[in-house]
Amino acid sequence: MQYHEVCFFARGGQGAVVAARLLVHAVSLEGLWGQAFPLFGGERRGAPVYSFARISDKPVRVRSQIREPDALIVFDRALLSALTFKVKKGGFVLANSPSKPSVESADRVYWVDATAIAKRNGLVVAGWPVVNTAMLGALTKVWSLVSLSSLKRSILDAWTGKLGEVNAKAAEEAYNEVMTGE
Amino acid sequence: MPRVVLSGNEAVAVGVKLSRVNVVAAYPITPQTTIVEKIADYVEQGELKARFINVESEHSAMAACIGAAAGGARCFTATSSQGLLYMGEMVYWAGGARLPIVMAVVNRALAPPWSIWCDHNDALSLRDAGWIQMWAESVQEVLDMMVLAYKVAENERVLLPVMVNLDGFLLSHAYEPVEVPTQETVDLFLPEKRPAPYWIDVVDPKSYGTIASPDTYMEFRFKLQAAMDEAARVIEEVDAEWSRMTGRSYGGLLELYKCEDAEVGLVVVGSWAGDAKEAIDRLREKGVRAGVIRLRVTRPFPSRSLASVAESMDAVAVVDRSLSPGLPSVLLSEVRNALYDNGKKPYVKGFIAGLGGRDVTPLDFEAAVESTLKAKEDGGSRVEWLGLKGGRDVC
Incomplete structure (x- = not known):
């Protein structure tokens, strides 16, 4: 049985809640099951926020909190010092960062400059670069569970017209630019 | 059938749309709010031909549903926690008046201390109000339960309001792949609402909401209990019928x-x-x-x-x-x-x-x-x- 847990760690406004939903939509296009949910609390623009996804080849029935994800996706590298989660053994961290971030709690660390990608594609809302689709694009490169094409389809289903196109483009650019350190 | 990714609250709204509800009256409260936002959107876009009534409180939301349901309309409202308690008086009225209203309750703890998170005390505080109380486990079940709720509520052997409960955040804000039944399927399962003999009819005027003296009140309550007993059977029948049409059965009670x-x-x-x-x-x-x-x-x-x-x-x-x-x-x-x-x-x-x-x-x-x-x-x-x-x- 396939079963994976993902944690998105971001700041309010960066699109982490939508990211979890887009990921679940993308895996469901590939015939898998999933569940996306936010951790609600004092969420405000700029404050640290979590969202989560579970992915399985069977309908997901567990709804309690995720404590040790397989994949931890950090939308702002300044948050790396505030991590309250450890990834599972064999798991990885994917961070939004222009250079290799220092992460002690994971064996594998990937990084991509999603802020630059968001800015160059005009994905800026109220002065905040929205990096969610770029981070997901990078994820599809380092994780075989979901393909870039399903992710793009998921993005285009979520936003029609130009907005969908630029988000899909940001995802593809991040797919090409993600650094694996190898 | 292809699956779409919906949150629990979106599934409620889709269920309301598929059930061709006529009147929606609601007041916002976390974590329910996105249900009525979505329904307002459907009404605005013309996807749901319903009257959307903005009210000043939950008490008025249920009062509006009571009036509309007494006139024969299929009605919906949604609330949570403090909002449900504030609505309480009218919740009992809908149950006693045997009006087949469906209400989604997105379960949330009661204050003090303030909490927006899930527990079941809100709905259970109204367990004696004469409402059928159903509880969903998954987003798929939320959607199916909405349609089933109207079918049970409007059954002539039942004629009782139904509360569809979904856990705050755990279901209301969780996104899952869901099979959405076609409008044709739901139309076959849930035909247009038929008028009950006691509904308001301007060409056949009656008096409503009068007092019942001690020599009649108990019989009204007895009939309410009998309707609940009957509802247990109807819920099982309706579950079996839904299973035949969609392949999804939840086991009834x-x-x-x-x-x-x-x-x-x-x-x-x-x-x-x-x-x-x-x-x-x-x-x-x-x-x-x-x-x-x-x-x-x-x-x-x-x-x-x-x-x-x-x-x-x-x-x-x-x-x-x-x-x-x-x-x-x-x-x-x-x-x-x-x-x-x-x-x-x-x-x-x-x-x-x-x-x-x-x-x-x-x-x-x-x-x-x-x-x-x-x-x-x-x-x-x-x-x-x-x-x-x-x-x-x-x-």
């Missing part, structure tokens, strides 16, 4: 998971049933023959079916997401009551857990089952608070 040979049962309500099932699988790996009894409906309370399932079990653990201070558990008392008259009854232990949204994991459910089996052997406490800081037994 109870959903049973691995109960056939179970020596110990875990009784739960709501979305954490999935975590409970996970716990049962782990217990079975350890050689404990355990199963989950999920109550999908708590009014009418499925006393008979519950007693018949529990008859062959040695012990039952009831994990309740509500507190009745001084009792202390609503669900525990109701389960014990259902089992009391049966010849063979299992040992029952109750657990208070998950209040105000505290996380409850499969490990906690495993511990509850093990603690129940141990208490049965050594006569330990009959009520325990799960995950309480300090882990103190209370009785």
